[in-house]
Amino acid sequence: MPMTESILVVEDEEKIARLLQIELECEGYQVSIAGSGPGGLEMYQEQQPGLLLLDVMLPGFSGIELLRRIRASDAHTPVLLLTAKSSVEDKVSGLDLGANDYITKPFQIEEVLARVRAALRLAASRRTAETDREPDSWLRAEDLELNEATREVIRAGRSIELTPREFDLLVYLLKNKRQVLNREQIMSAVWGYDYYGDTNVVDVYIRYVRKKIALDNGSELIHTVRGIGYVLKDNP
Structure with missing residues (x-):
């Protein structure tokens, strides 16, 4: 320090x-x-x-x-x-x-x-x-795109506004696409290793992000894995 x-x-x-x-x-x-x-x-x-x-x-x-x-x-x-x-x-x-x-x-x-x-x-x-990051690097899942450098989030051509915490959560999910992540992993990565809060906060923020990136056709990218946590993956 x-x-x-x-x-x-x-x-x-x-x-x-x-x-x-x-x-x-x-x-x-x-x-x-x-x-x-x-x-x-x-x-x-x-x-x-x-x-x-x-x-x-x-x-x-x-x-x-x-x-x-x-x-x-x-x-x-x-x-x-x-x-x-x-x-x-x-x-x-x-x-x-x-x-x-x-x-x-x-x-x-x-x-x-x-x-x-x-x-x-x-x-x-x-x-x-x-x-260290490339200035024009994008993370993607289906029609969802996120640029870490410019902090842009786009789905199906529509710009999405996220809070700083929501943005960090979505970055972590996209970087670990197709990996099932438990709440403790998400909290450590997004809130910090010494965070003392309740892991229920993860569930709340997952709901926030899901709602903001949702499409009218109901296509979900963030999936709940019961008893474990969450995974972001392309739909089959």
Whole structure:
């Protein structure tokens, strides 16, 4: 982990923000703190940090709104949500807007540090893959086409909009076409090896991607293998 990796903490509770700053700086990160949605957006734009720790409940505007504004122009910088909400639905809604992971309050600082390391490692590996990749490379299955470099997804000539997480999931399925993948494999590859979340999140995102790439004739590319997981394959 580079000693100069920068992290922006957007948290209005001063004690929590200070605790995170102290612990992260002890790990060698450079840490900045903002206490509101507008303040976080301004610091993000000025500093372009390597990772954001983002509280959901913020003055000015919410962490979810800040996340939405960041993801409008930046699909790659890791964002970890800090939230007091614990239901799967609330967590999935944040992830669906482009967050890389969530951390439920109250948290153990060791968990925060582990998730930060995992998110930064995953981001670094993706940057390396993008550097090594041919700029015009496409992944295909039947009439579905995906370009990793331009992040285009097309099926039967129709452009499809995916969130960053949905895109990563579809890339992994296409790269492992015809291979049956269990939920743990998918979660490790798409969410990161140190991800602590419930594997039910995989099922939710499979549904999202299936719906978005579906055709009116009902032709399915992503198939459920009962008791195991999922496989993407051409239809016979």
